[in-house]
Amino acid sequence: xxxxxxxxxxxxxxxxxxxxxxxxxxxxxxxxxxxxxxxxxxxxxxxxxxxxxxxxxxxxxxxxxxxxxxxxxxxxxxxxxxxxxxxxxxxxxxxxxxxxxxxxxxxxxxxxxxxxxxxxxxxxxxxxxxxxxxxxxxxxxxxxxxxxxxxxxxxxxx
Amino acid sequence: xxxxxxxxxxxxxxxxxxxxxxxxxxxxxxxxxxxxxxxxxxxxxxxxxxxxxxxxxxxxxxxxxxxxxxxxxxxxxxxxxxxxxxxxxxxxxxxxxxxxxxxxxxxxxxxxxxxxxxxxxxxxxxxxxxxxxxxxxxxxxxxxxxxxxxxxxxxxxxxxxxxxxxxxxxxxxxxxxxxxxxxxxxxxxxxxxxxxxxxxxxxxxxxxxxxxxxxxxxxxxxxxxxxxxxxxxxxxxxxxxxxxxxxxxxxxxxxxxxxxxxxxxxxxxxxxxxxxxxxxxxxxxxxxxxxxxxxxxxxxxxxxxxxxxxxxxxxxxxxxxxxxxxxxxxxxxxxxxxxxxxxxxxxxxxxxxxxxxxxxxxxxxxxxxxxxxxx
Numbered sequence: 001x002x003x004x005x006x007x008x009x010x011x012x013x014x015x016x017x018x019x020x021x022x023x024x025x026x027x028x029x030x031x032x033x034x035x036x037x038x039x040x041x042x043x044x045x046x047x048x049x050x051x052x053x054x055x056x057x058x059x060x061x062x063x064x065x066x067x068x069x070x071x072x073x074x075x076x077x078x079x080x081x082x083x084x085x086x087x088x089x090x091x092x093x094x095x096x097x098x099x100x101x102x103x104x105x106x107x108x109x110x111x112x113x114x115x116x117x118x119x120x121x122x123x124x125x126x127x128x129x130x131x132x133x134x135x136x137x138x139x140x141x142x143x144x145x146x147x148x149x150x151x152x153x154x155x156x157x158x
Numbered sequence: 159x160x161x162x163x164x165x166x167x168x169x170x171x172x173x174x175x176x177x178x179x180x181x182x183x184x185x186x187x188x189x190x191x192x193x194x195x196x197x198x199x200x201x202x203x204x205x206x207x208x209x210x211x212x213x214x215x216x217x218x219x220x221x222x223x224x225x226x227x228x229x230x231x232x233x234x235x236x237x238x239x240x241x242x243x244x245x246x247x248x249x250x251x252x253x254x255x256x257x258x259x260x261x262x263x264x265x266x267x268x269x270x271x272x273x274x275x276x277x278x279x280x281x282x283x284x285x286x287x288x289x290x291x292x293x294x295x296x297x298x299x300x301x302x303x304x305x306x307x308x309x310x311x312x313x314x315x316x317x318x319x320x321x322x323x324x325x326x327x328x329x330x331x332x333x334x335x336x337x338x339x340x341x342x343x344x345x346x347x348x349x350x351x352x353x354x355x356x357x358x359x360x361x362x363x364x365x366x367x368x369x370x371x372x373x374x375x376x377x378x379x380x381x382x383x384x385x386x387x388x389x390x391x392x393x394x395x396x397x398x399x400x401x402x403x404x405x406x407x408x409x410x411x412x413x414x415x416x417x418x419x420x421x422x423x424x425x426x427x428x429x430x431x432x433x434x435x436x437x438x439x440x441x442x443x444x445x446x447x448x449x450x451x452x453x454x455x456x457x458x459x460x461x462x463x464x465x466x467x468x469x470x471x472x473x474x475x476x477x478x479x480x481x482x483x484x485x486x487x488x489x490x491x492x493x494x495x496x497x498x499x500x501x502x503x504x505x506x507x508x509x510x511x512x513x514x515x516x517x518x519x520x521x522x523x524x525x526x527x528x529x530x531x532x533x
Contacts, residue, residue: 026252028467028478053381056478058493072480072493074467076381079392081399085465104379108503116215131208131532140216 005050009033012042021085029074029083037071037088037096044102047075047084054099055083057109059117061143063092069119071096095122116141172197176514180209184287184518187528191505191521195514203509203517205502211532218492223249223459224323226492231317233494234530236279237472239272239308239318246321247402248468248479252461253323255452261325262404263445267338268308268320270434270441274345275304276473277427277434284424284522285356288365293356300348303341310334323459324452335442342435342442349432357428366421370508370520374418380504383497384475385430386524388414389422396471408437420516420523427525460487474498474525496530 009016017034021027035043044054056074063069066089073086090096098121099106110121111130118139120127129136138145178184178191185191188209194202214233218226230245231238243265250257257265282297305315311330312320320326356362376382377390387394395412397405413429415422461483469478475497482491501524508520 026254026466026468027464028469032465048378051378053378055381055476056480056493056495058480058491060482060491072465074478074480074495079394083467085467103381104376104507105381105500105503108499129208131211133208140213141219143219146216 005046006031008046008050009043012046013039027085029085032085032087034087037090037094040071040073040086040088040099041097041102043073043086044099044106048102050077051079052077052082052084054103054105054109057099057106057113059113059119059141061117061141062089064143067092069117071113071119073099090119095120097122098124100124115139118142173201178517180206184521185528186283186522186526189502189526189528191517193509193514193517198514200509200512200514200517203506205505207502207528207531209532210529212529214533215492215494218489220488222487223461223489226489227321228317228319231319232529233533234472234474234477234496234498234527235316236276236527237272237474237477238316239312239320240269240470240472241477242318243269243321244402244468244470244472244477245479246323247470248466248481249323249459249461251402251468252466252481252483253456253459255324255455257325257452258449259404259446260329260448261450261452263441264326264330264450265321265403266405266408266441267330267438267445268312268318268326270437271304271308271338271341272318273434273473274431274438275301275308277431278304280427280473280522280525281352284519284525285362287518287522288362290356290359290362293352296348296352296355300345303344307334307337307341310337322451322455324455325450329450335445338438338442342439345431345435349428352428357425363421365516365519366424366523367419368417369420369516370512370523372418372504372508376504376507380507381500382475382504384472384501384525385423385426386501387475388412389426390418391416396469396476400469402468402470408440410434410437420519423523423525458487460485469495472497474527474530475501494530494533496533498524498526498528499531502526502531 019032021029021031052075055076058072060070068089071088076083110124113119115129115131173196176193176195180188180190190206192204193200214229230241233241278297278301282294285293309315311334312318372390377387391414393412393414398412410433413426463485466481469476478495480493484490
């Protein structure tokens, strides 16, 4: 883990909570950080300047557990393996700021999050659905959409 | 998305929209490209995806970890084996399951054969898009050999479900190993033929050289991975950077080139087939005897609560699985970070300013698989 990068991060985002994951290989990242969505543009800027790319962005529906959506960002480098995970909570109805102005890859990732969860990103150049049909009135990955019918075995009845 | 107002203006009489796809033989799946053209020059290009969305990620939340196994090879049907084994390895790493060494070797052999067969399909179809029919038949012939070999041991030809948590379903026999070696020998003799037939062909070179050059900043902007990134001079490969399985025990090169054009992406994949052959040969010569399943695999897979990430190198690049467990038998969330999704989104930038005739060459050289984009 590069210390200068973390120092820059802490300067920009003082209240960042960081957990070191180097000793838990299954986590698959160097460190997990918990931040607020308002910090995302500043964080993206730090990683952009350090030569990282936005490898992955997705969302978790945690409404049953805390009443929030949780955005998951993965930043990784194009030359040496180093991955940072950011978790940012979003209240339903709130619009987190977009990262698409800094990373082009965020454009499609954020459209996918909107499509699947209905979380809109403020300032996104084209906040439309990407995978489901135009004009659909559902967000398929919400936990209350198409209520799960686990199979008997999956239900623990096997 | 550009507005239609350009069209029909007197000074812009040559500007018009053209839809390529969704049913087009050169889009390799159901992809629609919305092209804004001025004469034959592309002003704007917008890939429109989602036609084969099957909600694999939703399915993952409706079944337990074992039941999701058959889904994995249907995400990217050309790298089915790599995805299937990769998913097993992801869950094994979470559970801390040790896999017997023989199973690890079998996995490597099967995954690398799968990589070659995926590259062969890409090779044949790229050439067919560019108007050459003969290479397609060459590729199909060789690919058929691989499918036969894998069919023998896995029971399927495309959507494999060979991996299990803790090993593989069936042991391979000596005939499988001999067939694999025979294939390697034959394919090594065929590759020079491919070279004289295609690589040295001046018409092919003229269609590909300096066509669809990726600017260096695109690598970071679009999070590009795989052969595209390596054709831009970046020595990135998950097999080397974050070794999984027993890839660290094998001797192979990560080919890179600096041209970032269609021809370089072509050469990178051809070289990768050579490297995969070498990995297969090393694995066959060193494969140990022993069991192919770990002795104690829990019947109910319950990963501890937490967030996990595991990546493998598919034929197209970095395939990552982000698994969230709430401690039950059913995954809370499995997000699939597929390489084609990020790679295809760069098409907007790459196609801008190129000629319409080059679209199929550029699209073909990116090597997309639509079902893994739509998931």
